[in-house]
Amino acid sequence: MQYELHTPLTREALSVLKAGDTVLISGTVYTARDAAHGRMMELLDAGEPLPFDIRGAAIYYVGPTPERPGQVIGAAGPTTAGRMDKFTPRLLDLGLACMIGKGKRDAAVKASAVKNGAVYLAALGGAGALMAASIRSCEIIAWPDLGCEAVRRLTVEKMPLTVLLDAHGSNLYESGPAAYLQSLSAD
Amino acid sequence: MSIREIQAAAITDAVEQLCIQANRFLPQDIRAAEENAIAAEPWPLARTTLELLRSNLDAAADKELPICQDTGMACVFVELGQDAHITGGTLRDAVDEGVRRGYTKGYLRKSITGDPLKRQNTEDNTPAFLTVDLVPGDGCRITVAPKGAGSENMSRLAMLKPADGVQGVKDFVLETVRLAGSNPCPPIILGVGVGGSFDKCALLAKHALLRPLDKPNSDPYYAALEKELCDAINAMGIGPQGFGGATTCLGVAIEQAPTHVACLPVAVNIGCHVTRRATAEL
Numbered sequence: 001m002q003y004e005l006h007t008p009l010t011r012e013a014l015s016v017l018k019a020g021d022t023v024l025i026s027g028t029v030y031t032a033r034d035a036a037h038g039r040m041m042e043l044l045d046a047g048e049p050l051p052f053d054i055r056g057a058a059i060y061y062v063g064p065t066p067e068r069p070g071q072v073i074g075a076a077g078p079t080t081a082g083r084m085d086k087f088t089p090r091l092l093d094l095g096l097a098c099m100i101g102k103g104k105r106d107a108a109v110k111a112s113a114v115k116n117g118a119v120y121l122a123a124l125g126g127a128g129a130l131m132a133a134s135i136r137s138c139e140i141i142a143w144p145d146l147g148c149e150a151v152r153r154l155t156v157e158k159m160p161l162t163v164l165l166d167a168h169g170s171n172l173y174e175s176g177p178a179a180y181l182q183s184l185s186a187d
Numbered sequence: 188m189s190i191r192e193i194q195a196a197a198i199t200d201a202v203e204q205l206c207i208q209a210n211r212f213l214p215q216d217i218r219a220a221e222e223n224a225i226a227a228e229p230w231p232l233a234r235t236t237l238e239l240l241r242s243n244l245d246a247a248a249d250k251e252l253p254i255c256q257d258t259g260m261a262c263v264f265v266e267l268g269q270d271a272h273i274t275g276g277t278l279r280d281a282v283d284e285g286v287r288r289g290y291t292k293g294y295l296r297k298s299i300t301g302d303p304l305k306r307q308n309t310e311d312n313t314p315a316f317l318t319v320d321l322v323p324g325d326g327c328r329i330t331v332a333p334k335g336a337g338s339e340n341m342s343r344l345a346m347l348k349p350a351d352g353v354q355g356v357k358d359f360v361l362e363t364v365r366l367a368g369s370n371p372c373p374p375i376i377l378g379v380g381v382g383g384s385f386d387k388c389a390l391l392a393k394h395a396l397l398r399p400l401d402k403p404n405s406d407p408y409y410a411a412l413e414k415e416l417c418d419a420i421n422a423m424g425i426g427p428q429g430f431g432g433a434t435t436c437l438g439v440a441i442e443q444a445p446t447h448v449a450c451l452p453v454a455v456n457i458g459c460h461v462t463r464r465a466t467a468e469l
Contacts, residue, residue, distance in 0.1 A: 020232075020430075035306070065256050065296040074294055075247070075256040080337045080370050102428070103337070103370035124236070125337065125372035125428060126461045127243035128256035147308050148256075148296050162430065173369050176431030177424040180230045184424075 004158070008056030009097040011117035017163045019170035023121055024158040029058045029100065030141075031152040033079050037087040039143060044090065051142035051151050055095035062100075063148035064138075065128070073138045073154075075128025078102040081120070085109050092116045100161060104173060113165055120165035122172070134159040191268070191325035193469055195276030198265075198329065201467045202285025202315070205331035206261060207293035209465035210253040213244055216399040217376070217437065217462060224374060224434040233432025237374075240427065240460055254461045258295040259333030261286040263315040264397065270325035279317065287311040289331075298336070318390065327469040330397060338375065338459040341367035344389055347451040356381055356453045357416060363455040364420050364436070369429020372459035374437045376400065377416070380454040383444040388452035391442040396458045400438035413439040427460070 005013060007027030017023065030052050032040065040050055061081050065074030081101030088099065089112035097118050102125035105113075113120060123131050134156050142151040164172045213221075221241060228234040247254045263282050267273075273281070290297060290312040297312045316334075343363045347355045360379060367375070378398075380391025403410035417439045426432025437460070446452060 063256060063296060063298075065253050065258060066294045068251065068294050071250075071252075074296070075253040075258075077256050079257065080340065082370065102372065104368055122428065122430075124239055124243070125369075126255045126335075126459050127240055129247035129250060129252040129254060130239060130243035132250075132252065133246065147310070148298070162428075172431075173429050176232065176429070177426060178431070180233070180426060180431035180433070181424040183230070 007058055009058060010056060011097075011167070014097060014117060014119050014167050017119055017166050019163050019166045019172040019175055021163045023161045023163060025058065025161055026157050026159070027155070029060045029154045029156050029159070031060050031062050031064075031154060033061050033063050033149050034083055035146050035149040036143060036151050037084050041087055041090070052153065054091060056097050057095070058098035058100060059091070059096060060100040060123070060154065064132070065148070067138070073132050073135050076132040076135060077128035078123040078125055078131070081105060088112065092118050105165060110165060110169065110171070114167060114169045117167045119163060119167055121161040122164045123159070123161055131159070190270055190272045192274050193271050193327050195273055195278070195281035197469055198273070198278065198281040198327070199285040199288070201329050201469060202263060202282050202331060203289040203292065205329065205465040205467055206286060206289025206295065206333070209331050209333050209463045210258045210293065210295055211247055211251065213254060213461055214399065214464055216401050218244065220400045220437040221374070221460070224437065228432060228434050230426065230432040232430050233426045233434055236427040236430055236432070237434060253295055254463070255335060256296060257298065257335035257337065258290070259298065259335045259463070261290070261312055261315045262318070262332045262334050262393070264318045264320070264330040264332065266320045266322045266326070266328040268324035268326045269321050271327055278319065282315045282317055283313045286313050286315045328466065329469065330464055330466040332397060332464040335459055338371035338457040341371045342392070342454070342456045344385070344452065344454040346385065347453055349449065349451045351451060353412070355451065357419070359453050360416055360455055361419055363457070365423065367457055368425060371457045372461075373425055373429060374427055374434045374460045376437050376458035376462045377439045378456040378458065379439060379441045380452070381441060381443045382446035383452060384446070384450070385452060387444060388454040389456070391444055392454035392456035395440035395442040396456055396462060397464055398440045404441055406443070409441045409443060413441050
């Protein structure tokens with residue numbers, strides 16, 4: 001199935017998604033990767049607010065290349081999400097609704113996503129030029145000293161994504177290869 | 188015997204161009220392997236995914252964007268003739284300046300932290316990760332192979348026992364790919380080092396990733412092992428991006444070297460579907 005989603009995201013809108021579905025997401029997406037996650041944890045430890053409203057938000061794990069003059073953003077494909085696993089359940093408990101990245105997540109992230117009704121969506125790894133095409137605006141909103149790791153507010157239009165982990169615990173990285181292998185034995 | 192002089196500035200210019208070229212255009216042998224994979228892929232989601240990856244290569248060329256936002260560590264390999272003499276600066280400085288200019292002028296991402304624990308970005312993607320081989324002649328062959336972290340992080344090395352033999356090598360390679368799963372952006376390319384010492388084995392694996400996919404190992408024994416491993420990986424069903432399918436690995440390249448009677452090192456350096464490299468001769 002293919003769904004269109006608009007931010008901010010609600011549990012209800014996400015609950016219909018199943019691992020393997022495709023999603024076209026439009027609205028606001030925030031970028032954050034390794035260093036920005038570290039700083040967000042420091043803010044939370046100090047009782048300070050995060051640089052954006054995390055409730056119903058989508059975070060894209062990306063560190064784009066610098067934009068050329070006249071371009072909105074450079075190449076902007078996903079980074080490996082598993083490096084953020086250590087920080088993610090805390091953000092999910094605060095209302096983070098959608099993670100966009102690539103690669104495996106740990107058991108704590110999966111359990112927290114189910115508990116909070118959140119989803120993890122795949123952008124195409126290594127397809128930075130293609131993923132950039134659906135980004136309409138890009139603005140650094142926190143920690144410009146982090147360079148490519150600074151937090152950016154992106155406006156996206158129909159960004160094409162695939163559901164990896166749905167809110168009910170299904171995982172495309174398990175079901176996808178299993179279905180393919182099953183098709184071979186059925187021949 | 189005459190000594191040929193090579194200007195450091197010429198090395199800088201070459202490295203600058205190679206950094207930009209390698210990040211924007213995939214080598215022809217890898218593009219051809221991806222085309223073959225699209226034609227052969229029976230699983231619809233996998234075929235669609237491979238077609239999107241091909242569209243990305245076209246989009247990068249059209250919009251003068253890097254293929255991937257992880258424009259990598261600038262791994263630079265210099266094969267320097269022993270009858271060549273570099274003038275006007277050091278090789279190290281010339282290569283670093285080329286990386287600095289290429290990554291700035293090419294709008295490439297600066298992904299290097301100057302210290303592994305203090306984590307301060309060097310802001311210009313230096314230093315280059317430089318490997319120099321002294322070779323016969325008076326030439327200078329430079330290869331820039333930008334290496335992304337998604338695949339680099341899933342690479343592994345083991346000091347096997349000689350009694351583990353070729354089966355131990357196969358098991359370790361396949362286990363490495365299984366553990367990596369979707370993380371290294373499959374379809375992957377594997378560089379495998381077998382033999383040498385701990386450090387030389389890792390370098391063999393990295394060197395193996397530089398070899399074009401249409402050139403098997405010159406030793407038929409290792410060429411057969413490359414094919415066997417590639418087929419075994421593709422039977423796992425991981426598929427493009429880990430979504431499932433027949434195309435998990437585009438090629439395996441093994442480089443072997445003499446080792447100690449008590450050693451059997453094996454190293455697996457994983458490359459992603461945009462394993463980049465560009466070469467120039469001065």
